[in-house]
Amino acid sequence: MTTVAQLVVPTEDVMLSETFAALPELDVRVKTVAADGPHQTMPLVWITGASKRQIRNALSDDSSIKEFTSLLEHDASEWLYRLEYTADLEALFSAVFTNNGTILDAECSADAWTFHLLFSDRGLLSEAIPQLEDHGLQIEITRMIGADRNTDLGAMTLTEAQENAIREAYERGYYDVPRQLSLEELAAELDVSHQALSERLRRANKVLASEQFDKLESDGLVQ
Template identity: 30%
Template sequence: MATVMEFTSPVAEFPLGSVFENLPGVTVELERLIPHETLIIPYFWVRGADTDDMEAAFEPHAGVSNIRLIDSIEDEYLMRAEWEQEYFGILSALAEANVVVLSGTGTKEEWRFEVRGESQETLAAFREYCQENDIPIAITAVHAMLPIQGEGYELTETQREALVLAYERGYFDSPREASLQEIADEIGITQQSLSSRLRRGHHRLIGATLSSTS
């Protein structure tokens, strides 16, 4: 059965974390990872900084060969980077392991990840890789994917919790009866983490119910 593991990792263990040294107020959200020959190509959203500042903050990092702006939506910027695969850290572990990154959000305090494995054995192999390569992770939760009302699509427990609570508290009403921050406080996570869970939950639901490409 597909299983989800949530874990945290120190900022310094993830290459994108270097941005917090010069821009401590930003939030970085991993969009996806693409292994390519000798490179690992992460796409990620950055909030709370100008694009010029972001490029300058990332460029000095060891192993980075290219970084550029892909898209922007209001004050959020989608960036693309290229890291040499020999760089050791959680980025290499995620790229090498047979896991799917559901979410990855970084602040100056830490990185928080949700990854999905096809089985608990897959996640055990990921943990073993991290241990063998001295990559510190702190596991905070492990749980099975949940089917929604017998349909052929699934949400993580955290995505379902966020969507249901936002609905029950009136976040989707017009006018809204609850703010994103109020719901995040109730769950006990940051506003950025809640925004990520809602967006990814919407993506999975729409892909499974409305999109012809699902």
């Protein structure tokens, strides 16, 4: 059966741990993970939380980054980069692709990378995990879901950042009536951009609503 898995890997096992160490307030959002030929995969990431010069210096000093290219700029405070990693990180992506897996999306924090992977068969996922661990990667499967052609893949997974965002929004009164603070105020308190927080809450709400509807449907309460 087609399977979507959420894998968490320590940042130090993937890339950017040295960049986060140099700039702890950095906010990194993975726009996409794009293939550039059969053997190289380039993460495209939005980075904010420091000046462009500071980000450039941190990436230059990061031993996990082979090359980086600045592609776009937003409001002179957020930049889109294409990252090329060093050769030893190829193991993570090759283990996925050689087992006919697909990277749906990814998210990065100072502590961990979270990957959402799709495999045409659960057995192929089982083949990929030992290959990753053989390369010294610490893999934690935090979620695994069967999928079919009617499944909305974009609404299946709740990332760590989305979970944290919706928890903070709930605890700080963003969902109260009346609201205790605005989205802009919440973003400022969490030290993330308004755009990033809005996207995280939107995705998180969609995931939770989908899960609740599926539960009601399985219980026979809706048809």
